Amino acid sequence: xxxxxxxxxxxxxxxxxxxxxxxxxxxxxxxxxxxxxGYLCHRGDVLDAWTGVISGLLSLGSTTAGGKSATYAGLxxxxxxxxxxxxxxxxxxxxxxxxxxxxxxVMNRKTFDWLFENSVGFNHFLLxxxxxxxxQFIALVEHDRTLDATARxxxxxxxxxxxxxxxxxxxxxxxxxxxxxxxxxxxxxxxNRALKTLEExxxxxxxxxxxxxxxxxxxxxxxx
DNA sequence: GCATTAACACGTA
DNA sequence: TACGTGTTAATGC
Numbered sequence: 193x194x195x196x197x198x199x200x201x202x203x204x205x206x207x208x209x210x211x212x213x214x215x216x217x218x219x220x221x222x223x224x225x226x227x228x229x230g231y232l233c234h235r236g237d238v239l240d241a242w243t244g245v246i247s248g249l250l251s252l253g254s255t256t257a258g259g260k261s262a263t264y265a266g267l268x269x270x271x272x273x274x275x276x277x278x279x280x281x282x283x284x285x286x287x288x289x290x291x292x293x294x295x296x297x298v299m300n301r302k303t304f305d306w307l308f309e310n311s312v313g314f315n316h317f318l319l320x321x322x323x324x325x326x327x328q329f330i331a332l333v334e335h336d337r338t339l340d341a342t343a344r345x346x347x348x349x350x351x352x353x354x355x356x357x358x359x360x361x362x363x364x365x366x367x368x369x370x371x372x373x374x375x376x377x378x379x380x381x382x383x384n385r386a387l388k389t390l391e392e393x394x395x396x397x398x399x400x401x402x403x404x405x406x407x408x409x410x411x412x413x414x415x416x
Numbered sequence: 417g418c419a420t421t422a423a424c425a426c427g428t429a
Numbered sequence: 430t431a432c433g434t435g436t437t438a439a440t441g442c
Contacts, residue, residue: 381421
């Protein structure tokens with residue numbers, strides 16, 4: 193259980209809810225810290241919770257039988273995820289790993305179900321989030337085969353800062369080039385080259401342990 | 417050709 | 430000192 197002020201700070205969707213629903217929500221949320229490399233869940237786990245990233249960075253991906261790992265998306269502060277698994281009541285299909293020490297907020301299933309059944313504001317948020325994710329998925333199947341390293345980095349960066357999913361995030365994100373490489377399936381060196389290319393085109397500004405995006409629209413459409 | 421790993425130099429927290 | 434970054438060299442598909 194966490195105070196209402198904390199919930200409002202870490203969960204932008206809470207602002208869509210009336211006071212009584214915020215009260216209900218905060219009672220079902222606990223905080224947890226994952227250390228670097230730690231698993232939030234493995235593939236096949238039944239994780240009975242909905243999760244929000246407070247600080248740090250998570251990667252969502254899978255590992256093949258051969259031990260090869262693939263990352264599908266980064267989860268940055270402000271993002272909430274896992275609703276698909278909860279609504280379908282099935283095991284997690286992916287694994288979620290902390291790329292660095294990460295604070296998460298965990299909402300238990302009972303609370304999630306109650307909000308889903310009773311809160312109009314909560315459902316508006318879920319629908320909006322589904323819509324945004326569907327848009328990303330469509331873009332992925334449309335262009336994935338032809339994307340080069342620079343475009344993959346550009347897309348991952350744009351996704352991490354999607355204002356519909358992380359309205360609290362500005363144009364700046366704290367992420368190392370190595371972490372961006374992990375998310376994009378590239379080595380640190382290749383990620384560095386791709387980022388330099390994007391910086392030369394004035395789409396981003398590189399900083400130590402961070403990137404500031406100057407033109408998110410062009411970044412998201414890079415390579416199209 | 418483009419990506420990967422390994423290695424090293426450099427600046428900063 | 431440890432870490433993030435920028436670069437180069439050797440190697441693989």
